[in-house]
Amino acid sequence: MKKVSLAVLISLSALTGAAYAQSDNGVIMSTDPAKAADIEQRAQDLQARQQARSEAPAEEPMKHHKKGGHPHHKAPPKADQ
Template identity: 70%
Template sequence: MKKVSLAILVSLSALTGAAYAQQDQGVTMSTDPAKAADVEQRAQELQSKQQAMESAPPAPMPKHHKGSMHHKKQAAPAQ
C-alpha cells in the first residue's frame, strides 16, 4: 500500500510541475510601429533563408566509419 501511495504522490507532483512549467504568457499586442517593422523584417529574413535552403542542392551524406571498438569480438568456438 505504501508503494502505491508513493507512486501516486510522485505522479501528482510530476503533473503539477509540468502544468506549472507550461503557464503561458499569452499574446501581447503592440501599436508601436517600430516593433511591427522589426517583426516584419525578421519574418522576411526567415522566409528568405527558408527559400534559399529549399533551392540549395542537398548536402552529401557523410560516410559511415565502421569502428572495431564499437563491437565486441566474437568468442572462438569451443571444440
C-alpha cells in the same frame, strides 16, 4: 475504476500545466508601428533564409568505410595440446 481515475488525473494535470504556461508570457499587443515593421522584417528575413536553405543542394551524407575481412568478434586462436 483506478485506470479511469488515473487518466482523469493525468488529463487535469496536463491542462493545468498548459494553462499555467500560457498565463505568464502570453501574446502582447502593440500599436507601435516601428515594432510592427521590425517584426515584419524579421519574418521576411527568416522566410528568405528558409527558402534559400530548402533550394540549396543537399549535402551528401558521410560514407562509412568498413574494413573488409575483420569480424567484430573474432574467436581467439585455439592452442594445440
